[in-house]
Amino acid sequence: MSIEALIFAYVVSLLAALSGLAVYSELRRRRFGPASAEDRIFRCENCGLVYTDDVDVDRSRCSQCGRLNDAIEF
Missing domain, CATH: 2.20.28 (Rubrerythrin, domain 2)
Structure with missing residues (x-):
């Protein structure tokens, strides 16, 4: 495996982990945040x-x- 492929795989895996963490955080914020009043x-x-x-x-x-x-x- 070339060094470019290893660096690419490392960057892609870090971005995927960061994206997953952002989605998880947003879902938790929506679930536990105050609901907007319909008044x-x-x-x-x-x-x-x-x-x-x-x-x-x-x-x-x-x-x-x-x-x-x-x-x-x-």
């Missing part, structure tokens, strides 16, 4: 309260002052 964020135009409500709600009533508010669009 919509609202901010009351009257009192300034920031609160969340269900995804299917277009307008939500503020729990502090009772005003109807639209969802915040990012």
Whole structure:
């Protein structure tokens, strides 16, 4: 086996190990990380309260002052 083939095999095996470790790390992060909330964020135009409500709600009533508010669009 030539020296070039040995170096190539060594580099490929290191890159494969590093790629496998990156994939494993990403899978662990997704599994144990906090799940994203499916709620919509609202901010009351009257009192300034920031609160969340269900995804299917277009307008939500503020729990502090009772005003109807639209969802915040990012």
